[in-house]
Amino acid sequence: MxxxxxxxxxxxxxxxxxxxVTVPDFERPTREEAEAAVRTLIAWAGDNPDREGLVDTPRRVVKAYEELYGGYRxxxxxxxxxxxxxxxxxxxxxxxxxxxxxxxxxxxxxxxxxxxxxxxxxxxxxxxxxxxxxxxxxxxxxxxxxxxxxxxxxxxxxxxxxxxxxxxxxxxxxxxxxxxxxxxxxxxxxxxxxxxxxxxxxxxxxxxxxxxxxxx
Structure with a gap:
């Protein structure tokens, strides 16, 4: 068989x-840079990224992105x-x-x-x-x-x-x-x-x- x-x-x-799998023709940001970007968006939206409910959100978002956009890999x-x-x-x-x-x-x-x-x-x-x-x-x-x-x-x-x-x-x-x-x-x-x-x-x-x- x-x-x-x-x-x-x-x-x-x-x-x-x-x-x-196609390798992107640009430099992929580091995890730390990605988490910093999420912090910036939270602040831009009008909230404090350092408050208790949001302090770990950047890490969680980046982890979620690895799953949600795993098709690139x-x-x-x-x-x-x-x-x-x-x-x-x-x-x-x-x-x-x-x-x-x-x-x-x-x-x-x-x-x-x-x-x-x-x-x-x-x-x-x-x-x-x-x-x-x-x-x-x-x-x-x-x-x-x-x-x-x-x-x-x-x-x-x-x-x-x-x-x-x-x-x-x-x-x-x-x-x-x-x-x-x-x-x-x-x-x-x-x-x-x-x-x-x-x-x-x-x-x-x-x-x-x-x-x-x-x-x-």
């Missing part, structure tokens, strides 16, 4: 299979390395629906949350379903726009799995619309992107949409 997996993974691997394509070929010849649509996510808008650093639906037509093998959810989490754990995240998820699946077609739909509520600015509660933003047979055949898009909505 392992030999089959390794053989197929090697065939499906793109030319940049050894690509590592992970390679999403690496999650799709292992492909399973022994699937009884299955070549129909694989759909993973309602993947919950939490992210932060790159414009205001305010949360947006929602769910992602992913489908693809296998090209000789399938990937573990949890790996698709991990790809979503990696991109969500970065400063994002919903449109960019939608494209990044699909492009990663295309690059690594080379499916006959892939589809991604993201539904999200943006706090930058509900808690500030226009303050409209309950609005949802929907984005989608298709490749291969999904892009070429409207009937495949309709099938994907129907299966997604079947669980709504």
């Amino acid at each position: 392992d030999s089959v997996v390794k053989s197929l993974s090697a065939r499906l691997a793109p030319a940049n299979a050894d690509k590592q 992970q390679d999403p394509e690496a999650q799709l390395d292992r492909v399973f070929a022994e699937v009884g010849g299955y070549d129909d649509m694989v759909l993973l629906r309602d993947i919950q996510f939490f992210s932060h808008c790159e414009h205001h650093m305010v949360p947006f949350t929602g769910r992602v639906h992913i489908a693809y037509y296998p090209n000789g093998g399938v990937v573990g379903l949890s790996k698709l959810a991990r790809v979503v989490d990696i991109f969500a754990n970065r400063l994002q726009t919903q449109e960019t995240m939608t494209a990044q998820i699909l492009d990663t699946i295309d690059a690594r799995l080379r499916p006959r077609g892939a589809a991604v739909m993201v539904e999200a509520a943006h706090m930058c619309m509900s808690m500030r600015g226009i303050q409209k509660q309950g609005s949802m933003t929907i984005t989608s992107r298709f490749s291969g047979v999904f892009r070429e055949d409207p009937a495949e898009q309709a099938r994907f949409m129907t299966l997604v909505r079947a669980g709504a």
Whole structure:
């Protein structure tokens, strides 16, 4: 079994299979500098960063940022390395629906949350379903726009799995619309992107949409 997996993974691997997580082209601040920046923001907001309730807040915020933005330190394509070929010849649509996510808008650093639906037509093998959810989490754990995240998820699946077609739909509520600015509660933003047979055949898009909505 392992030999089959390794053989197929090697065939499906793109030319940049050894690509590592992108290193930023700027100098990353130290933890101490990051904590000092949080203290400055607290003072700018109008409170005393040295009072009892806030004195440890800079440390906690920096620690939280390590988790909330951990996607910068992970390679999403690496999650799709292992492909399973022994699937009884299955070549129909694989759909993973309602993947919950939490992210932060790159414009205001305010949360947006929602769910992602992913489908693809296998090209000789399938990937573990949890790996698709991990790809979503990696991109969500970065400063994002919903449109960019939608494209990044699909492009990663295309690059690594080379499916006959892939589809991604993201539904999200943006706090930058509900808690500030226009303050409209309950609005949802929907984005989608298709490749291969999904892009070429409207009937495949309709099938994907129907299966997604079947669980709504």
